[in-house]
Amino acid sequence: MDNAISIFFESIRTPALTWFFGGISFFGEALTVGAVIILLWWLIGGRTGEQLLFTALSSAAFNSAVKCAVHRPRPYAAGVVERLDVDTPLFTTRGLGDNLSFPSGHAQATSSALETGAFRARKWYVWAIAVFCILLVCVSRLYFGVHYFTDVLAGVLFGSLAAVFWELIFRAAYPYRHFVLMGIALLVLCCVPFEPEPELLRMAGLLAGGAFFLPLTDMLRYAGPKKRWKRVFRIPVGLLAAGAVYAPFLFLPSEPALILLAFFLVTGAGTFLATLFFKLLRI
Numbered sequence: 001m002d003n004a005i006s007i008f009f010e011s012i013r014t015p016a017l018t019w020f021f022g023g024i025s026f027f028g029e030a031l032t033v034g035a036v037i038i039l040l041w042w043l044i045g046g047r048t049g050e051q052l053l054f055t056a057l058s059s060a061a062f063n064s065a066v067k068c069a070v071h072r073p074r075p076y077a078a079g080v081v082e083r084l085d086v087d088t089p090l091f092t093t094r095g096l097g098d099n100l101s102f103p104s105g106h107a108q109a110t111s112s113a114l115e116t117g118a119f120r121a122r123k124w125y126v127w128a129i130a131v132f133c134i135l136l137v138c139v140s141r142l143y144f145g146v147h148y149f150t151d152v153l154a155g156v157l158f159g160s161l162a163a164v165f166w167e168l169i170f171r172a173a174y175p176y177r178h179f180v181l182m183g184i185a186l187l188v189l190c191c192v193p194f195e196p197e198p199e200l201l202r203m204a205g206l207l208a209g210g211a212f213f214l215p216l217t218d219m220l221r222y223a224g225p226k227k228r229w230k231r232v233f234r235i236p237v238g239l240l241a242a243g244a245v246y247a248p249f250l251f252l253p254s255e256p257a258l259i260l261l262a263f264f265l266v267t268g269a270g271t272f273l274a275t276l277f278f279k280l281l282r283i
Contacts, residue, residue: 002148003080009142010081018084021140026091028106028137030060033113034206038270042234042278045224048120051170052113053210054181057267059112059162061188061200061207063105063155068195072102074146081145093144097199104147107155108162110137115163178215185211192260201259208260209267217272222279233283238274245269 026032037056041049076083077098086093114130138152147155169177185208192204224231246269249262 002150003075005142005149006075006081006145009139010145013084013143017143018086021143022086022088022091024136024140025106025144028110028140029091030063030105030109033109034060037113038238039235041271042238042274043231047170047174048117050177050214051120051166052116053214054169054177055112055116055162055166056109057207057210058166058181058184059108059159060105061184061203062158062162063103063108064197064200064203065188065191065195066103066158067097067100067105068197068200069191070102071099072148072151073099074101075148076145077101083146084144086144093146096146097197100197100199101147102151102154103158104138104141104152104155106141107134107138107147107152108159110134111156111159112162113159115160116166119163119167178211178218181207181214182211192256196256198254198259201256202263205260205263206267209264210271212264213268213272217275220272220275220279222275224278225282230283233281234274234278237277237281237283238270241274241277242266242269245273 034056037049037052041053043049074083074096075081083093111134114133118127118130134156138156141147141152142149166177169180173180185204188200188204188207192200246262246266249258252258
């Protein structure tokens with residue numbers, strides 16, 4: 001079934017569809033989803049922004065851990081279809097890791113984020129939009145030949161479970177949310193020595209940084225300015241804080257410990273350090 005579905009999508013490729021699904025895949029990138037979530041966390045804060053951040057961090061790390069444990073070859077790597085070779089500044093099908101097919105990171109990141117947003121919105125039409133967007137992202141991964149149908153299906157399932165899990169935590173055990181995130185971070189870090197892949201190191205670093213710095217960020221107790229439009233200035237300040245912390249690592253060797261440390265500190269810069277600057281600048 002997996003092979004038949006992959007071959008079908010290979011047969012309908014056209015330049016117009018390639019352009020369309022390339023754009024869809026870009027918006028489903030884990031980094032794109034993560035960037036949108038951190039921007040929302042800076043701009044809106046509150047439980048909605050926090051829940052999105054908790055869900056994204058844990059879901060991305062779990063996805064990387066499973067990928068590195070399963071090592072399933074992608075359809076093009078297994079010779080089922082030809083990979084549609086696309087390499088643009090916004091989207092590429094190169095360098096994905098030939099043995100990191102299961103589960104789909106795009107499907108999981110999109111479903112966990114959009115379903116969390118739908119839970120918070122509590123509107124039926126938001127759910128309809130979320131499901132439609134998730135479906136488009138899943139189809140785009142099949143179209144480019146980088147995932148099997150079961151990969152995207154598992155990605156949606158795991159993403160949905162992450163969204164439901166954190167919805168329950170935020171409803172029934174909100175005061176203990178940081179302890180839950182710490183527990184998940186410790187479990188993922190325990191997997192790193194067995195599979196020290198760069199993708200897992202990055203996601204484990206982000207998750208560990210969130211588990212460590214988010215409780216400290218809460219201690220700052222900064223609600224934001226009375227004039228909410230001032231929060232727009234948080235974007236350049238937050239980006240400068242994260243960029244300044246990450247920049248030195250660009251000149252250091254790509255050792256596993258340094259990759260883990262870099263993303264741990266970047267999360268701290270984007271949460272605690274950025275919030276400290278927001279408070280000092282009253283933005």
